[in-house]
Amino acid sequence: MIEKVNPAHPDKIADRIAGAIVDLAYKTDDAPKIAVEVLIGHGYGHVVIETSAPIDKTDVAFIVERLTPGIRVFIQIVPQDVHLAENQAKDIRCGDNSIFKGMPLTEEQKEISKIAREIYSAYPFDGKYILDEARLILCQSHAATSELKQKYPHAEVNPLGDWTGGIDVDSGATNRKLGSDMADSVTGGGLHGKDLSKADVTLNIYAFLKAQETGEPVTICCAIGDNTIDGHPYSELVAIAAEYIKSIGGFEKFAEWGLF
Template sequence: MIEKVNPSHPDKIADRIAGAIVDLAYQEENNPKIAVEVLIGHGICHVIIETSAALSFEEVRKAIKRIAGDVKQDIVVVPQDEELAGNQAEGIRCGDNGIFKGLPLTDEQLKLSKIVRGLYEKYPTDGKFILEGERLIICQSHAKTDELKDLYPFAQINPLGDWTGGTDVDTGATNRKLGSDMADSVTGGGLHGKDLSKADVSINIHSFLKAQQTGETVELVCAIGDEEVDGLPYSEIVEEARDFVNQLGGFEKIAEWGLF
């Protein structure tokens, strides 16, 4: 079984804002150090940014407005801790401790991802979905149940009735929908709002991609400062993740749907 949410779900709006801010850092530096946390809901967006890059407040505000609309913005920017920054002073090394498990995607997971993406083209508003065997549950805001029944006559649709959704109904926070983003893969941290030196980004991506290539479960562990993980230089894993992120269109883009 698998749950998937679309890019207009409040948690994904938070992930997308965090990703957009990381994208801004990469416009300033090739290898910035940045971590972003976002909490949004009911007309206010709180953002905390730890960064080595000199970000433009104006560009950060524009990114939040573009993704979340006219919300009150509470932004805190602080430099990265000097001692932690020293870990990367002489080259790219693992930026955090972590445990990771990558698993091959199932046909069920791929099927739901295709359904949700197709629905989002027609209904680009808050939605969350579950597929368990033949049971499809569709919770789609701003869509009439009868319309959805025509598309998916055997689905369970909007069990509590039509609903509005969005950040005026619920709050969103970064990295709260990792099951949607990574399927059965497991991480001790979060995928979004961080630079590529962070294991939570690069080793998660490496584990996921290796699992798809081999068809087998991949289990890895790392410590902050590691120069090698999974028999590879950590810098190689970072470049693999950079290529993957760039192919998807950046950190904001990967935040929309996660890894699949």
């Protein structure tokens, strides 16, 4: 059983805002240390940014307006903790303590990802989809329910009827849809709103990619400050994650669908 939400879901909009702010940090710093938390809903937004890179509130406000037009946003930007900054200043070292897991995708998970993308291409509005062995459930806002039912005749489409969705109906927060982003690989922290020094980003990506390559589960334990993980210098794993982020178009694009 797997759930997938699309990029217009309020939680994914929050992830996309956070990702766009991380992209902004990388434009001014090759190796920024940044963590972003976003909460949006019902006309208001809150963005908290811890950063070593210079970030302008006006640029953040433009990002929020682009992805959630018309809301009133409160933006707080603070420097990275001075002790943590000093500890990470010289080398690329692991930026967190956690356990990470990579799992090969199942055919069911690949199929729900494909279905979600197909529907979103026709209806670029808030939507959520669930697939298990017995049921396909499609909840898509602003949708012609009869058209979806025609294309997916065995699906349950909008069981409660038509709906509008978006942040005027629901609220959204960063990293609240980890199952949708990571399938069975969910363990440690969230993927979004963080730079590549953070294990939450780099090791989740690395473990996921390794699991797809080997077809076997991958489990990794790390401590903050580690410079070697899974037999590799941490800098090599950061480079692998950086190449993956680059290949999909940046952190904001990564936030749209996650890892699958």
